[in-house]
């Protein structure tokens with residue numbers, strides 16, 4: 001197999017991490033590179049393990065998305081969805097197993113297969129049993145909300161040829177930069193293309209709109225569609241609310257500028273733009289302590305780490 005190369009690319013989450021803290025961005029996309037096969041206790045291995053850690057809300061949201069992907073894929077391929085009971089029971093089991101494994105710290109041995117929770121890794125983030133119970137309950141309620149929603153009926157009525165994407169990692173080019181997107185679900189409707197984004201918690205309206213504008217642009221470019229025929233909607237599985245959006249070329253131009261600025265700021269810190277080489281010290285740590293509170297890299301970040309904290313050999 002050819003050697004993997006750490007190519008420069010952009011995604012909305014990369015842009016957000018960089019804006020939050022350039023050092024965190026370095027740890028995530030350069031320091032952790034190669035950590036999947038690095039020896040235990042090496043710095044890249046430690047960064048790689050820490051990079052996968054999630055807050056309990058992110059973890060539950062990921063499991064709900066995985067469960068929805070399974071339901072939708074089954075629906076697409078067989079014409080009928082698994083029963084609500086089967087979905088709830090599968091999700092309930094997954095929540096229990098992940099929680100147990102994370103509590104035992106097994107993610108240090110197998111971070112790709114075993115999700116790790118920040119609340120288990122860091123004492124200052126520990127929460128009471130009630131907080132865990134709430135997260136479990138909300139995840140299960142999200143699936144129940146889905147089964148009783150209008151969108152479930154719509155998806156049920158689709159012809160197999162109507163389906164376009166279910167959580168597939170997609171990419172397109174913006175000013176020669178590879179941009180990654182992952183649409184939760186996209187399918188044909190009479191008026192054009194419907195794009196769905198599931199929300200499992202409180203959603204920031206502006207951020208969600210920016211995310212959906214990027215998805216609409218991707219859809220418009222990839223399938224050669226008039227933006228007026230792309231209909232992105234966010235469906236909040238906590239509240240049951242659906243918010244429909246619509247975008248134009250002007251919105252796409254705005255995103256292009258945002259991406260260009262973000263890419264320029266990222267590249268300005270690289271040692272070698274062509275080779276995509278970076279060194280840690282060139283990426284400043286956040287001046288504010290706010291993003292540090294739930295940052296997975298506290299254990300190794302010079303702003304917080306003590307020698308006793310570090311899992312990694314320097």
Ligand code: SF4
Nearest residue numbers: 021285286292295301
């Ligand atoms: S702990 Fe704070 S300064 Fe360090 S990488 Fe994380 S967010 Fe940045």
